[in-house]
Amino acid sequence: MVTITRAETRDVRFPTSLDKTGSDAMNAAGDYSAAYCILHTDSEYQGHGMTFTIGRGNEIVCTAISLLADRITGHTLESLVSNWGKTWRYLVNDSQLRWIGPEKGVTHLALGAVVNAIWDLWAKTLKKPVWRIVADMTPQQIVDCIDFRYITDALTPEEALEILTKSLEGKEQRNKDAENSRAVPAYTTSAGWLGYGQDKMRALLRETLSKGYKHFKLKVGSDVQQDKERLAIAREIIGFDKGNILMVDANQVWSVPEAIAYMKQLAEFKPWFIEEPTSPDDVLGHAAIRQALKPLGIGVATGEMCQNRVMFKQFLQAQAIDVCQIDACRMGGVNEVLAVLLMAAKFNVPIVPHSGGVGLPEYTQHLSTIDYVVVSGKKSVLEYVDHLHEHFFHPSEIRDGYYVTPMEPGYSVEMRPESMDKFSFPGKEGVSWWRSEEARTILEGEKI
Numbered sequence: 001m002v003t004i005t006r007a008e009t010r011d012v013r014f015p016t017s018l019d020k021t022g023s024d025a026m027n028a029a030g031d032y033s034a035a036y037c038i039l040h041t042d043s044e045y046q047g048h049g050m051t052f053t054i055g056r057g058n059e060i061v062c063t064a065i066s067l068l069a070d071r072i073t074g075h076t077l078e079s080l081v082s083n084w085g086k087t088w089r090y091l092v093n094d095s096q097l098r099w100i101g102p103e104k105g106v107t108h109l110a111l112g113a114v115v116n117a118i119w120d121l122w123a124k125t126l127k128k129p130v131w132r133i134v135a136d137m138t139p140q141q142i143v144d145c146i147d148f149r150y151i152t153d154a155l156t157p158e159e160a161l162e163i164l165t166k167s168l169e170g171k172e173q174r175n176k177d178a179e180n181s182r183a184v185p186a187y188t189t190s191a192g193w194l195g196y197g198q199d200k201m202r203a204l205l206r207e208t209l210s211k212g213y214k215h216f217k218l219k220v221g222s223d224v225q226q227d228k229e230r231l232a233i234a235r236e237i238i239g240f241d242k243g244n245i246l247m248v249d250a251n252q253v254w255s256v257p258e259a260i261a262y263m264k265q266l267a268e269f270k271p272w273f274i275e276e277p278t279s280p281d282d283v284l285g286h287a288a289i290r291q292a293l294k295p296l297g298i299g300v301a302t303g304e305m306c307q308n309r310v311m312f313k314q315f316l317q318a319q320a321i322d323v324c325q326i327d328a329c330r331m332g333g334v335n336e337v338l339a340v341l342l343m344a345a346k347f348n349v350p351i352v353p354h355s356g357g358v359g360l361p362e363y364t365q366h367l368s369t370i371d372y373v374v375v376s377g378k379k380s381v382l383e384y385v386d387h388l389h390e391h392f393f394h395p396s397e398i399r400d401g402y403y404v405t406p407m408e409p410g411y412s413v414e415m416r417p418e419s420m421d422k423f424s425f426p427g428k429e430g431v432s433w434w435r436s437e438e439a440r441t442i443l444e445g446e447k448i
């Protein structure tokens with residue numbers, strides 16, 4: 001018996017805005033941050049979960065984490081995981097907290113951290129990585145993890161069971177692929193940040209190409225002429241006919257007609273998809289863009305700011321997306337992600353999780369492995385950005401263009417205590433980087 005005795009939150013911010021890592025058409029200067037949740041127990045185990053933000057406001061998410069984690073303090077781990085669907089419903093059902101969501105925004109980001117911390121704790125007590133817990137479940141046990149409220153018009157528990165039962169065929173081989181780190185091919189965004197100069201971009205493209213990557217994503221959307229030059233450089237290096245795939249990401253800057261007009265001008269570079277062409281809430285807008293770009297062979301992708309399973313349901317029902325970019329933190333943890341993986345499988349849309357952020361590749365490697373081994377049975381690709389992994393005890397890793405399947409117990413986001421101290425915000429004098437002279441460039445600079 002393991003009882004959760006208290007929850008601790010940490011506000012950890014990495015000053016990535018200094019070198020423009022993560023810069024795109026909407027987010028010019030983000031400081032990759034973790035709103036972090038540690039579940040302490042009466043045992044040797046702790047549960048570690050986090051959600052991702054890009055700086056200011058991270059403290060608001062930390063506050064929401066404390067409020068939500070209060071609901072499970074004093075509960076045993078066993079009581080929480082024995083009926084996961086019910087626990088998840090309980091966590092979103094504090095009517096007063098629900099008022100400031102519901103199931104979206106800050107409270108939902110916080111829910112992701114708390115739910116994932118429970119999964120991490122559970123995985124550690126079982127001595128398994130999170131993906132393996134799900135891979136070892138029966139189809140019925142997986143279905144029981146999900147709160148089906150609001151989605152049964154698209155996917156019933158019976159249909160979910162059918163999908164999972166069908167996927168049992170070939171599962172043994174896919175499990176072996178996972179054990180041999182051949183389950184999740186990686187794609188890279190490392191070269192593609194908008195704030196990087198052309199020389200840095202060329203060097204990073206060549207470097208990632210030589211490491212075995214076949215999929216490359218570039219940020220676009222601030223200046224069409226500049227984008228054409230950058231995409232021309234990318235195609236010059238990766239080629240048009242060498243089996244390398246190019247993707248572009250606009251991070252929500254356009255209205256629907258603008259997205260269509262802009263992308264028509266980039267069609268000659270043959271991108272596989274345009275990611276986040278417009279508002280993440282505009283289901284019908286995405287559908288219109290998809291219709292318009294289809295004759296040009298350009299698909300539409302979104303999901304990193306899709307706030308919950310209900311929105312994903314509508315994107316799928318409206319045939320608005322070619323690629324489903326689930327986010328491990330923005331959803332309410334593993335359970336809600338499972339619901340989306342199953343809906344995407346039903347609608348035959350591939351899962352390409354969003355991973356451009358601190359801790360995200362650590363999480364999403366589990367989710368993509370689950371999708372391949374247990375749900376869709378199909379290999380997809382997963383974003384990898386080569387930043388900030390050194391702060392984790394079990395950093396994600398790419399070998400031969402594939403994610404190395406995580407085998408350590410847990411959900412892989414346990415951060416080193418020294419990293420948490422060094423980058424805690426506002427932090428302690430003499431300990432935190434944020435108290436240093438260097439930090440004043442950010443703290444006293446323009447807020448963009």
Ligand SMILES: [Mg+2]
Nearest residue numbers: 249275276304
């Ligand atoms: Mg993106």
